[in-house]
Amino acid sequence: xxxxxxxxxxxxxxxxxxxxxxxxxxxxxxxxxxxxxxxxxxxxxxxxxxxxxxxxxxxxxxxxxxxxxxxxxxxxxxxxxxxxxxxxxxxxxxxxxxxxxxxxxxxxxxxxxxxxxxxxxxxxxxxxxxxxxxxxxxxxxxxxxxxxxxxxxxxxxxxxxxxxxxxxxxxxxxxxxxxxxxxxxxxxxxxxxxxxxxxxxxxxxxxxxxxxxxxxxxxxxxxxxxxxxxxxxxxxxxxxxxxxxxxxxxxxxxxxxxxxxxxxxxxxxxxxxxxxxxxxxxxxxxxxxxxxxxxxxxxxxxxxxxxxxxxxxxxxxxxxxxxxxxxxxxxxxxxxxxxxxxxxxxxxxxxxxxxxxxxxxxxxxxxxxxxxxxxxxxxxxxxxxxxxxxxxxxxxxxxxxxxxxxxxxxxxxxxxxxxxxxxxxxxxxxxxxxxxxxxxxxxxxxxxxxxxxxxxxxxxxxxxxxxxxxxxxxxxxxxxxxxxxxxxxxxxxxxxxxxxxxxxxxxxxxxxxxxxxxxxxxxxxxxxxxxxxxxxxxxxxxxxxxxxxxxxxxxxxxxxxxxxxxxxxxxxxxxxxxxxxxxxxxxxxxxxxxxxxxxxxxxxxxxxxxxxxxxxxxxxxxxxxxxxxxxxxxxxxxxxxxxxxxxxxxxxxxxxxxxxxxxxxxxxxxxxxxxxxxxxxxxxxxxxxxxxxxxxxxxxxxxxxxxxxxxxxxxxxxxxxxxxxxxxxxxxxxxxxxxxxxxxxxxxxxxxxxxxxxxxxxxxxxxxxxxxxxxxxxxxxxxxxxxxxxxxxxxxxxxxxxxxxxxxxxxxxxxxxxxxxxxxxxxxxxx
Numbered sequence: 001x002x003x004x005x006x007x008x009x010x011x012x013x014x015x016x017x018x019x020x021x022x023x024x025x026x027x028x029x030x031x032x033x034x035x036x037x038x039x040x041x042x043x044x045x046x047x048x049x050x051x052x053x054x055x056x057x058x059x060x061x062x063x064x065x066x067x068x069x070x071x072x073x074x075x076x077x078x079x080x081x082x083x084x085x086x087x088x089x090x091x092x093x094x095x096x097x098x099x100x101x102x103x104x105x106x107x108x109x110x111x112x113x114x115x116x117x118x119x120x121x122x123x124x125x126x127x128x129x130x131x132x133x134x135x136x137x138x139x140x141x142x143x144x145x146x147x148x149x150x151x152x153x154x155x156x157x158x159x160x161x162x163x164x165x166x167x168x169x170x171x172x173x174x175x176x177x178x179x180x181x182x183x184x185x186x187x188x189x190x191x192x193x194x195x196x197x198x199x200x201x202x203x204x205x206x207x208x209x210x211x212x213x214x215x216x217x218x219x220x221x222x223x224x225x226x227x228x229x230x231x232x233x234x235x236x237x238x239x240x241x242x243x244x245x246x247x248x249x250x251x252x253x254x255x256x257x258x259x260x261x262x263x264x265x266x267x268x269x270x271x272x273x274x275x276x277x278x279x280x281x282x283x284x285x286x287x288x289x290x291x292x293x294x295x296x297x298x299x300x301x302x303x304x305x306x307x308x309x310x311x312x313x314x315x316x317x318x319x320x321x322x323x324x325x326x327x328x329x330x331x332x333x334x335x336x337x338x339x340x341x342x343x344x345x346x347x348x349x350x351x352x353x354x355x356x357x358x359x360x361x362x363x364x365x366x367x368x369x370x371x372x373x374x375x376x377x378x379x380x381x382x383x384x385x386x387x388x389x390x391x392x393x394x395x396x397x398x399x400x401x402x403x404x405x406x407x408x409x410x411x412x413x414x415x416x417x418x419x420x421x422x423x424x425x426x427x428x429x430x431x432x433x434x435x436x437x438x439x440x441x442x443x444x445x446x447x448x449x450x451x452x453x454x455x456x457x458x459x460x461x462x463x464x465x466x467x468x469x470x471x472x473x474x475x476x477x478x479x480x481x482x483x484x485x486x487x488x489x490x491x492x493x494x495x496x497x498x499x500x501x502x503x504x505x506x507x508x509x510x511x512x513x514x515x516x517x518x519x520x521x522x523x524x525x526x527x528x529x530x531x532x533x534x535x536x537x538x539x540x541x542x543x544x545x546x547x548x549x550x551x552x553x554x555x556x557x558x559x560x561x562x563x564x565x566x567x568x569x570x571x572x573x574x575x576x577x578x579x580x581x582x583x584x585x586x587x588x589x590x591x592x593x594x595x596x597x598x599x600x601x602x603x604x605x606x607x608x609x610x611x612x613x614x615x616x617x618x619x620x621x622x623x624x625x626x627x628x629x630x631x632x633x634x635x636x637x638x639x640x641x642x643x644x645x646x647x648x649x650x651x652x653x654x655x656x657x658x659x660x661x662x663x664x665x666x667x668x669x670x671x672x673x674x675x676x677x678x679x680x681x682x683x684x685x686x687x688x689x690x691x692x693x694x695x696x697x698x699x700x701x702x703x704x705x706x707x708x709x710x711x712x713x714x715x716x717x718x719x720x721x722x723x724x725x726x727x728x729x730x731x732x733x734x735x736x737x738x739x740x741x742x743x744x745x746x747x748x749x750x751x752x753x754x755x756x757x758x759x760x761x762x763x764x765x766x767x768x769x770x771x772x773x774x775x776x777x778x779x780x781x782x783x784x785x786x787x788x789x790x791x792x793x794x795x796x797x798x799x800x801x802x803x804x805x806x807x808x809x810x811x812x813x814x815x816x817x818x819x820x821x822x823x824x825x826x827x828x829x830x831x
Contacts, residue, residue, distance in 0.1 A: 010046040012053035019066055042070045045081060055097055061105040068111035075118045076169060087127065091119060095138060102154045113157040117165040124182055125175075132186040135159075136193065152197070156210035159190060163217040180221055187223040190214075191231060198234040208238065209247045216254030225264035228255075229271065236274050239281065239297070249296035256303040262311045272312070272321045275304050279328055286335060291343060298332040298345040305329050306352045310359040316367055319374070326356065326378060334385040338393050340408045341401060346389055347412055350419050353382060357426055372426075379423055383431060387463050390416045391455040392495050417466035424467045429476055435463050436478040436485075443488045457489055458496045461503045468506035479510050483517050486524060498537040501528055505541030508548040515552035521545065522556050526563040529581075532572050539577045543584040547641075550591035560588055561600060568634075569607060575630050579637040586641030597644065598665040605669055608634050609676070616679045625690060628680060632693040635673065639666055640700035645708065664708045666701055673697070674715060681719070685727050695731035702738050713739065713749040717756040724760050728767055733781035736760055737788050744793045757789065758801040765806045768813055776819040783814060783825040790829070 018041070021034040041047060047070050054067025071094075074081075082090065094116045101109045120131045128134070139155035166179060197203050197211040215231055232255055238248040261268045278297050285293035305312075305325050312322045329349050337343040357379075360371045390413050392398060401409070424431050439460045442452045464482060473479060486504070491497045504521050511518055525545065528538035546553065546560070553560065564581050567573060573581065585604060589597055608631050615631065618624045644659055644666060659665070677694050684690035698716055702709050716735070724732045736756055743749045764772075764782045772779050786807050789796055797804040807829075814826040 010041045010044045010050065012050040015041055015050055015054065015066070016063060019063060023062060038066075042073050043078070047074050047078075048081070048086075052093065052097075055108075057100070061108060064101075064105065064108045065111060068108050068115060072111055072115040072118055075115055075122065079122050084127065087119075087123070091123075091128070094119065098154050098158075099151065102151060109154065110157060110161070113154065114161050114165055116158055117162040118169070120162060121166060121169060121179055124179055129182075132183075132189055136189060140193075152207055153210050156197075156207070156214055160210065160214045160217050163221050167220070183218075184221055184223050187218060187221075187227060190218065191227050194231050195234055198231065198238065205241075205243045208244055212238065212244070212247045212251035215251050216258070219255050219258045219260070222260050225261060225267040229267050232256075232271060233274050236278070236300075239278065239300075245293065245296060249299055252300050253303045256300070257307050259307070261308055265311060265315060268308055268311060269315065269318055269321070271304070272318075272325060275301060276321070276324055276328065279331075282328070282331070289337075289342075291345075294332075294335060294343070295345045295348075298335070298348050301325065301328050301332060302348050302352055306355050309352070309355045310362070313359055313363060313367070313371065316370065319370075323374065326375070330378065330382060330385065333382065333389070338391075338397075338409070339389065339412050341393075341397075341405055347415065350415050353379075353419055354422055357422060361426075376427070379426055380431075380434070383420065383423060383427070383434075383463070386416050386419060387459040390462055391459045392493075394453075394455075395493065413462070417462070417469075420463055420466040421470045424471050429478075432464070432467065432473065432476050432478050435460055436482055439485055440481070443485050454490075454492050454496045458493075458499045461496075461499045465499060465503040465506045468503070468510070472509070473507075474510055474513055479507060480514070480517060483507070483520055487520070494533045497528065497531075497534055501525065501534060501537030501541045505537070505544040508541075508544035511545060512548045512552065515549065518545075518549055518552055519556065522559065526559060529563050529567045530570075530572060535573045535577045539573060539580045539584070543580050543587070546584040546587040550587045553588055554592060557588060557592060557600075561585065561604070565604060575633065578630070579633050582634050582637040583641045586638045586643075590641065590643045594644075594659065598668065601638075601642070601665045601669060605635065605638065609669075609673060612673070612676045612680070616676055616683070620683060625684070625687065628684070628690060629693050632677075632690075632697055636693070636696040636700045639670075639697065639704060641704070642666060643704045645704065645706055659708070664705065666705055667708060667711055670697075670701055670712055674712070674719075678719060681723060685723070688729060688731075691723070691727075691729045692731045695729075695735050698735055699731075699738060702735075702742060706742055707746070709742065710746070710749060713743060714752050717752040720756050721759050724763055728760075728763055728775070728778050730777040730781040733760055733764075733778065733785050737781070737785045740785075740788055740793060750793075754796050754799060754802075757785075757796060758799065760785075761802060761807065765803075765810060768810045772810075772813070773817070776817055776822045779810075779814050779817060780819070780822040780825045783811065783822070783829045786811075787825065787829045 015038065018034045018038050022031055022038065025031055025034070041050075051067045051070040051074070054063050054070070056064075059067070075090075094112060098109070098112050098116065101112060120128065124131055135155060135158065139151040163183065166176070166183070171179065194211050194214060197207055203211075212235055215228075215235060219225070219228060232252065235248055235252050235255070238244045239252075241248075256271075261271075278300065282294060282297045282301075284290075285297065312318070312325070315322070329352055333346050333349040333353075335343045335345050339346055356375070360368060360375065363371065393401075398406075439457070442456060442460070467473065483504075486500060489496070489500065491500065501524075504525060507521070511521060522545070525538060525541050528534045529542065531538065542560070542564075564585055568578060568581060571578075589601060589604075592600065611627070612631050612635075615624055615628050644664060677697065681691065681694055698712075716739070720732050720735055723729065736753070739749075739753050740757070743753060760782075764778065767775060767778065796802055811826055811829050814822060817823055817826070
């Protein structure tokens with residue numbers, strides 16, 4: 001099959017051969033050739049003729065489908081090729097073939113219906129204004145029941161795809177509006193038909209299904225909603241028919257989600273009691289543990305409440321009806337069982353509570369006051385419901401859950417957490433008070449000591465953590481009591497222990513303002529560092545405490561350092577948590593007295609430096625690489641948070657330096673580590689991950705040291721030159737950019753930076769000359785580097801060794817790269 005075939009080859013037989021090649025030839029090259037040729041065939045004038053041959057009854061469905069698709073493509077995209085006489089005969093041919101394919105195959109029938117819909121849209125305004133009445137006459141039986149010989153399903157399929165085809169086709173705005181207005185007028189003809197089909201006991205389920213699918217398509221056109229009430233009410237009635245339930249739900253949800261209901265408030269209010277009547281069916285479904293039915297009804301109720309919340313709130317004279325709807329949605333949120341194993345409906349409702357809250361707060365003052373008073377008790381009830389839904393199942397049941405179920409439950413709890421945070425904005429400190437009171441009763445009331453489970457405690461702490469994580473609780477008077485209650489908790493599960501840790505971590509900012517409570521918290525957090533099961537929450541909590549409370553931790557520094565060092569030496573935590581722990585220690589050391597920092601820093605890093613020395617002598621292997629990356633990651637993590645740049649402001653308002661550059665403890669350690677990194681890079685030169693991890697040590701140090709990095713600038717420039725000359729890496733270019741940013745005005749070091757800039761530029765230009773397409777990361781970093789040079793130190797281009805024309809040329813080439821980050825950095829260079 002030649003892609004350049006002459007138009008005379010576009011025959012039915014040639015198309016069939018191409019389709020065989022497309023579907024069954026194992027050679028992808030031949031498939032692509034066939035696909036390209038078939039696209040040309042579909043666009044050719046001959047397609048008007050061969051499409052009918054492909055629709056012959058003796059053809060297989062794949063051939064017939066291509067014929068129907070070709071017909072649709074010709075009508076929608078090549079309509080002007082037909083004369084008025086041929087257009088008239090085309091209509092008759094399509095109607096004849098629709099009757100032939102009325103019983104299937106379904107895919108062919110649907111494509112023919114779409115083709116007819118496209119034809120109607122082309123002719124509705126001029127040559128076929130009576131299209132809709134003609135269709136009804138053509139496909140209905142004599143009495144109008146429309147089901148004889150399968151013609152009714154065809155009619156309903158055409159009616160369903162017609163509005164969809166209008167939305168998908170390209171028209172001028174004026175033409176689209178006129179076609180849509182013409183179709184809207186025909187709704188008065190279609191409504192009685194749909195109601196007849198939906199209500200007729202003799203209608204087959206398949207016909208009712210098609211009628212249900214038709215409704216939302218037409219409502220999206222903006223038809224009269226007063227006329228549509230009856231159809232929607234008939235659709236709601238079909239929710240009681242099991243065979244039609246799923247289709248009815250989709251139809252009703254699609255119909256209720258149309259915003260145009262807001263223009264017909266009376267119709268919307270008329271629908272409200274019809275939806276509320278589903279309450280009994282929902283109760284039965286919940287009692288029978290019928291998840292599918294309860295899920296479907298919840299979808300319907302939420303669609304009405306969420307889409308039209310503001311409109312219904314505005315009708316303050318009908319507040320009881322909307323309050324009943326809100327109560328029904330609350331019952332959907334509180335549906336019994338654990339998500340997602342026992343039920344899947346409660347998650348559907350969470351967005352509604354955001355919508356209700358936002359819409360109430362946007363009302364005028366009088367209505368806002370009324371609704372806040374009305375729904376405040378409902379929102380407190382919602383808090384109880386959400387905390388109950390967030391409870392873990394018992395350990396035996398939870399152990400039987402699949403990993404996918406557990407992940408869905410985790411995500412569900414995150415959504416609940418976000419909802420609780422939002423509720424706090426409405427309910428305020430009283431919410432924290434109620435949570436605290438409930439927790440206090442559970443932990444201190446001797447009469448209840450055996451009546452609660454760890455899940456009850458965990459859920460209440462989860463509520464606290466959800467709010468404290470994102471909201472300033474500094475003014476709350478219950479936090480000291482909460483911290484006092486936590487030691488009373490008997491931790492009998494990992495989940496409860498995790499939530500205790502996360503709750504304490506969420507209170508880190510509060511602890512900074514109330515340091516007297518820090519010892520109580522550390523007594524709980526530090527022992528947890530030795531438990532691998534609590535790795536993430538315990539290390540996360542300590543990191544947050546060290547970051548926020550570092551100026552109050554000196555009395556406890558030795559305990560923190562000892563517990564952390566023990567966990568690191570024993571390798572209790574995985575690599576990510578170990579890096580968090582090093583960051584926590586960096587925060588801690590930053591606030592310690594200057595004279596103690598060098599010794600403690602060296603004590604912390606010495607085991608890792610020794611490990612780095614050992615690894616530098618090892619042969620290359622995956623295990624050696626993994627260990628090297630871990631150690632380099634720990635060191636760079638420490639340097640990322642160890643900020644020794646300045647004291648607080650002195651009497652003159654100027655911040656004082658803590659260390660001279662050459663005696664800065666970080667600089668001293670870096671000078672010790674530098675030869676080791678050089679050795680490692682010489683062995684792992686071609687490994688991007690090791691190079692990036694090595695560069696990260698200097699990158700993090702540069703960010704925190706700033707100008708104090710000066711003693712290391714010549715060494716680092718020399719290392720970058722050696723590294724980049726042997727194997728160009730993006731991370732090396734990023735280091736040069738960072739050096740330039742910090743030392744561009746330092747006369748002592750600008751010459752070293754200029755020399756390394758010249759070298760990396762020449763090497764990168766050489767990469768472009770030999771083909772830089774395989775190195776988009778290097779090109780991206782190169783463009784960022786020279787954008788920085790132009791911005792901060794453009795006079796460097798006066799050097800004979802730095803050719804700005806070559807940089808410009810590389811930029812032109814980089815504009816052809818498809819990678820978005822590379823393209824963006826190149827555009828910055830030229831902007």
